[in-house]
Amino acid sequence: MNRLLLWVGLLLACLLGAGGYYAWSKAIPYDEVVDRGPSPEALANPYLAAEHFLREQGLTVEHANSLERLTTLPSKGNSLLLLGERSNMTPRQVEQLLAWAKSGGHLLLVAEALWDEETGKSGDLLLDRLYIHQTLSDEPEEPAASAKPPRKKTAPDLTKLYVDNETPAAYFSFDTDFNLTDPKHLAQFSANSARSSHLMQLDLGEGSVTVITDSDLWKTPNIGQHDNAWLLWYLNQGTAVTMLFNSDFDDLFTLLLRYFPQALVALIALVALAFWRAGMRQGPIQPPAPNARRQLQEHLKASADFLLRRSGQGTLLQALQRDILRAARRRHTGFEHLDSAEQRRVLERLTRQPPHIINQALGPLPAKRLSSADFSRQVACLQTLRNAL
Numbered sequence: 001m002n003r004l005l006l007w008v009g010l011l012l013a014c015l016l017g018a019g020g021y022y023a024w025s026k027a028i029p030y031d032e033v034v035d036r037g038p039s040p041e042a043l044a045n046p047y048l049a050a051e052h053f054l055r056e057q058g059l060t061v062e063h064a065n066s067l068e069r070l071t072t073l074p075s076k077g078n079s080l081l082l083l084g085e086r087s088n089m090t091p092r093q094v095e096q097l098l099a100w101a102k103s104g105g106h107l108l109l110v111a112e113a114l115w116d117e118e119t120g121k122s123g124d125l126l127l128d129r130l131y132i133h134q135t136l137s138d139e140p141e142e143p144a145a146s147a148k149p150p151r152k153k154t155a156p157d158l159t160k161l162y163v164d165n166e167t168p169a170a171y172f173s174f175d176t177d178f179n180l181t182d183p184k185h186l187a188q189f190s191a192n193s194a195r196s197s198h199l200m201q202l203d204l205g206e207g208s209v210t211v212i213t214d215s216d217l218w219k220t221p222n223i224g225q226h227d228n229a230w231l232l233w234y235l236n237q238g239t240a241v242t243m244l245f246n247s248d249f250d251d252l253f254t255l256l257l258r259y260f261p262q263a264l265v266a267l268i269a270l271v272a273l274a275f276w277r278a279g280m281r282q283g284p285i286q287p288p289a290p291n292a293r294r295q296l297q298e299h300l301k302a303s304a305d306f307l308l309r310r311s312g313q314g315t316l317l318q319a320l321q322r323d324i325l326r327a328a329r330r331r332h333t334g335f336e337h338l339d340s341a342e343q344r345r346v347l348e349r350l351t352r353q354p355p356h357i358i359n360q361a362l363g364p365l366p367a368k369r370l371s372s373a374d375f376s377r378q379v380a381c382l383q384t385l386r387n388a389l
Contacts, residue, residue, distance in 0.1 A: 026159065042220060047083065047243055049220040053229050054241055063243040067093050075105035075207060079236040082109040083215045083245035086126070088177050094125045102205025106239055111180065131186060137179045137196040158226060159198045161191040163234070170227040170234075174198035178213040201235075209237055309384050313375055314365050320382035321362060327389035351388035361385050 025319035042048045051061045067089075073080065100108040113122040122128055172191065179196030188208075191199035202211045217228040244276040254382070256264045307316060324347075329335045332346050347358050361381045370378065 075103040078104040
C-alpha cells in the first residue's frame with residue numbers, strides 16, 4: 001500500500017513539473033503602461049508643460065499670483081506673461097504695467113474684450129491703452145450652390161509667421177474666430193492666418209508689448225502641436241519669464257462651503273449652542289416683589305417727593321399755612337374776621353410760641369427757591385404751629 005502511494009506521488013510530481021515547464025516556455029513577458037491621467041500639479045497649472053519646455057531651453061521661469069510681483073521684478077531682462085483673466089484690473093495697475101514695459105520689460109497679454117464702435121472702447125483697459133482692437137473674424141465666403149464641390153476634409157487654418165533670415169514659415173494654432181487690428185499702425189510685426197491677425201508686437205519705450213488673441217496654444221497638450229512651443233520661446237528668448245495666470249483666489253469661506261459644507265454647518269451649530277449656553281440663567285428666577293410690602297411712611301415720602309417735583313416748594317408751604325389757619329378757626333370763633341396782627345396774637349396765645357416763630361411761619365413766601373436747609377427749617381416751623389393747635 002505504501003509503495004502504491006509513493007508511485008502515485010511521483011507520477012503527480014512529474015505531471016506538475018511537465019505542465020509548469022510547458023507554461024513557462026510559452027509565456028511571453030510584456031510591459032503594460034497604465035494611464036492614470038494628469039497629475040494634480042498638471043491639473044492645477046495648465047501651463048506646466050510650457051514651463052518645463054522653457055526651462056529646457058535655458059530660461060528661468062516662475063509664476064506669480066498677483067501684480068504685486070511687479071514691485072520686486074526688474075524690467076530689463078524680464079518678460080511678464082499675463083495669461084489669466086484681468087477684468088478687475090484698475091487704471092492704476094494699467095499704468096504700473098505700462099511703466100514697467102516702458103522701462104525695458106517685455107509684456108505679453110491676451111486680448112480679453114471686443115472693440116465696441118459705438119462707445120469707442122472695449123472694456124479691456126490695458127488693451128485700449130495700447131490702441132489695439134479685437135474683433136470677430138470675417139466669415140469665409142460660401143461658394144455658389146451650383147458649383148459647390150463635394151465636401152472634403154479641410155486642413156486647419158493655421159497662423160503663419162515669417163522670421164528674418166529663415167525661409168520656411170512657422171505655424172501656430174491660434175483661435176481663428178478672433179482678429180486683431182492696428183488702426184494707428186503701431187505694431188512692428190504680426191502673425192496672420194487666412195482670415196485674421198492673431199499676434200501683434202509693438203515697441204513701448206525701451207521695452208515691448210506682445211498682444212495675442214488667445215493663449216490656448218500654450219496649454220497642455222496644445223503646446224506640442226505645430227510650432228506653438230517654438231513661438232513661446234521666440235517671444236521670450238534671452239529673458240527671465242514670469243507667468244501670471246491665476247490672479248483670483250476663492251476666499252476661505254467659499255472653499256469651506258464648496259468642499260466641507262457639513263463641517264461648516266456643524267461649526268455654525270456649535271457656535272450657536274455655545275452662545276445659547278453662555279446666555280442661560282444661573283439659578284432660579286427671582287419672583288416679583290409683593291404689592292403690600294411698602295410701609296405708610298414710604299408712601300407718604302414718595303407722595304411728598306412727587307408733589308415737590310411737580311408743584312414746587314411754594315405749593316407745599318401754602319398748604320401747611322392753610323392747615324394752620326383752618327385749625328385756628330376751629331379753636332377761636334371769628335378768627336377769619338380778625339386782621340393779621342390780631343390773628344398772630346391769637347396764635348401766640350393758642351400755641352404758646354414766640355412771635356418770631358409765628359411771623360416766620362405765616363409771613364409771605366420768598367419768590368426765589370429756598371435752599372434745602374431753609375426749606376426744611378420753614379416746614380419744621382409750620383409743623384410746630386400746626387401740632388400746637
